[in-house]
Amino acid sequence: MSYGYGAPGGYGGPPSQPSYGQPPQGGYPGGYQGAPQSGGYPPPQPGYGGYPNVDPQIMAWFQAVDADRSGQISAHELRSALTNSNYSHFNEEACRLMIGMFDKDGSGTINLNEFQQLWTYMNQWKGTFERIDANRSGSIESHELCAAFNEMGYRVSPQFAQLVCTRYDYQGRRALTLDLFIQACVLMKMLTESFKQRDSSMAGTVQLSYEDFMCLTMWNKP
Template identity: 45%
Template sequence: MAYPGQGFPGAGQPPPVGPYPGGPYGGGPPPGPYGQPPPGGPYGGPQPGPYGGAAPGGVDPEAFSWFQTVDTDRSGFISVKELKQALVNNNWSSFNDETCLLMINMFDKTRSGRIDVYGFSALLRFIQQWRSLFQQYDRDQSGSISFSELQQAFSQMGYNLSPQFSQLLLARYAQRSPNPSIQLDRFIHICMQLQSLTDAFREKDTALVGNVRLSYEDFLAMVVTRML
């Protein structure tokens, strides 16, 4: 049995990125992951940081400029709070705490709860890949993912999930409005959690048949170890 989600950012090769003209993302590269996106470059032009100096080896200069700007306490690391203050969705809402923590943990090689400039540079690439994927599934270019678009996204990712399950996710993660929809931060969160739980399930499904027998405690352990 082939399991879904292997094309996710951070899970192998990044997904292909096609053109995405018009709509809330404009006709060029998508807006950067920060507040008012300045002109030029994937993250906008280099921003003046609180401290100068050249970018360390292997770090993109623009990513280093962003790092200096986001590192408001000049600690040399980015915390969850600093990341949350920097990241915004297409509707200018801040990324939620859960997604920020999930991404910090993914790139925190020292298990300190913070990321250095190398982790931050990798995180920027990761977010841009997710933003590109998000744009592909936002068929009506509204800047958010509707129920039908979420269903189509799951199908194209290889997940054979029922409409009832997609509706459950929408109820859990969508913005509260007459027409519930998923912003970028929640889309990243949902997909990363799905992939994590799929990996955990696959470890139990040694015969690759798509079904396993679990004890109650095995189930709890599988979920808890994959939770934030």
């Protein structure tokens, strides 16, 4: 089994440097319900201590999303805060996968430090989506998706991008909204990291047992 690498020495993914900036008009990403206004961050809440290296803006976003003030964010809380350009909420699976990227203890939630890491990925993926969506339609088609993957360092074919669009476009439009694009990006990241662990020589080719192959593909569940 082989996989086309991205830039030399890497398998693709968001740039390593965060790009926080200010939340765009209308929210983040694509629309955020109830976000704090610039310069008016809410005061720290119980359970938020012990995070000296967290950006204050991200602290404010985290507090706005953490509806139950538990100091943890669930997929449900994340979904209630994120919308696409058409004001539809992100789909549940995309939010579950985003939480799962950093949910190390299997609790189904992430803390503030983990949210800061997730913020970096969301910020970069949203930036890629907006650059590729040249006509500002709020969705990208397969040829645009192929360009996006290649921009992130994944060398994939147009046929692969078409397959992804078909697989994740639940509405049959052959185009991905921001949440579906991020969902595909999360799975690309997870599968690539799993493949990379098995590719010790960085050759782009590995030998897989039947069970190993099934474990990889189970990430790509309906």
